[in-house]
Amino acid sequence: MTRSTPLPRACAASAGVNFALVKYWGKRDAALNLPAVGSISLTLAGPGTRTTVAFDAALDADHFTLDGVAQADAGVVGVLDAVRAAAGVDLRARVESQNTVATAAGLASSASGMAALGLAAWGAAGLPVEAPATQPALVEIVRRGSGSAPRSLLGGLVELRVDDASVHPLAAADAWPLAIVVARVGRGPKKVKSRPGMTHTAETSPYYAPWIEAHPADLAAARAAIAARDLPALGAVMERSTLRMHACMWAADPPLRYLQGRTLDLMDAVEGLRDAGVGAWYTMDAGPHVKVLCAADDAPRIAAALAQVPGLAAVDVCHPGPGARAEVLP
Ligand code: PMV
Numbered sequence: 001m002t003r004s005t006p007l008p009r010a011c012a013a014s015a016g017v018n019f020a021l022v023k024y025w026g027k028r029d030a031a032l033n034l035p036a037v038g039s040i041s042l043t044l045a046g047p048g049t050r051t052t053v054a055f056d057a058a059l060d061a062d063h064f065t066l067d068g069v070a071q072a073d074a075g076v077v078g079v080l081d082a083v084r085a086a087a088g089v090d091l092r093a094r095v096e097s098q099n100t101v102a103t104a105a106g107l108a109s110s111a112s113g114m115a116a117l118g119l120a121a122w123g124a125a126g127l128p129v130e131a132p133a134t135q136p137a138l139v140e141i142v143r144r145g146s147g148s149a150p151r152s153l154l155g156g157l158v159e160l161r162v163d164d165a166s167v168h169p170l171a172a173a174d175a176w177p178l179a180i181v182v183a184r185v186g187r188g189p190k191k192v193k194s195r196p197g198m199t200h201t202a203e204t205s206p207y208y209a210p211w212i213e214a215h216p217a218d219l220a221a222a223r224a225a226i227a228a229r230d231l232p233a234l235g236a237v238m239e240r241s242t243l244r245m246h247a248c249m250w251a252a253d254p255p256l257r258y259l260q261g262r263t264l265d266l267m268d269a270v271e272g273l274r275d276a277g278v279g280a281w282y283t284m285d286a287g288p289h290v291k292v293l294c295a296a297d298d299a300p301r302i303a304a305a306l307a308q309v310p311g312l313a314a315v316d317v318c319h320p321g322p323g324a325r326a327e328v329l330p
Contacts, residue, residue, distance in 0.1 A: 016321040016323075023242060027199070030199065034143075035162060043320065053080075055091035064076045067099060079142075111146055122326075123326045133154045151167055154168075173319075246284065259284055270282045
């Protein structure tokens with residue numbers, strides 16, 4: 001089927017990365033990429049992805065460049081195919097993405113990447129780009145690309161619900177002056193991608209079932225802490241959630257370990273700051289990096305303290321940011 005109305009020439013979308021405070025790990029349905037648990041995250045301003053999509057009758061294949069380098073990426077074509085099916089478009093697309101976050105290193109580049117790509121393709125296909133998180137078909141396309149990506153459609157603190165995988169705002173980016181200090185350990189790509197890592201954990205870890213069982217209580221505690229703007233309570237549940245997730249992976253057979261020695265040094269440093277009365281809490285995803293949640297005012301001194309840990313690649317201060325947004329280009 002071909003669209004009868006002319007397509008907009010191109011659409012550019014930007015999305016910030018999001019970090020989960022209450023983690024998701026495991027799929028309820030692998031084919032639909034539905035998560036086995038809900039999650040609560042914070043979308044950041046700054047690190048993220050900007051993507052332009054243009055459907056073009058002159059192309060006979062999709063073209064994708066990431067930071068100026070041509071890539072063959074089945075995930076990108078999968079998103080484009082899903083948008084084409086939803087919009088009744090049969091044209092190939094030119095896709096240009098720029099990441100301002102280390103790609104595939106456990107720094108959530110797939111979340112911002114899939115959110116920006118899905119929204120840009122949606123807009124380029126002539127579908128509405130306003131309030132993207134309220135459009136279930138778009139949320140689903142983005143989720144199939146990356147399970148954590150729908151959270152980047154919204155700004156600030158966001159919940160992804162387990163029942164229908166819908167996303168909901170818990171607190172806008174400017175509603176609570178928080179910061180995340182990102183301490184990067186090494187620059188290399190992660191050794192096991194999250195999708196196979198989740199499957200392996202679910203199939204072999206005796207702690208997987210308890211992880212799923214204990215999870216709703218962590219979500220409830222985080223929701224309550226956010227509603228009360230209680231940072232120590234939110235920090236405590238955040239640390240609990242990341243350690244439970246990693247414990248579950250460590251118990252897989254063979255074990256799956258993303259955390260490194262320097263990760264533990266950073267965890268020690270964060271606990272040391274807390275012992276000295278500074279409100280700082282860590283979380284780690286499918287990589288060795290440590291993200292530290294704190295009040296915005298405390299971020300500079302926390303960053304300075306973490307920078308003392310030997311062997312880090314970088315320490316950056318990030319702030320909450322808006323959800324994905326798009327602009328149809330003339
Ligand atoms: O978005 P995915 O499918 O790559 O999974 C992300 C998993 C974690 O980052 C480890 C946790 C989370 O909820 O973001």
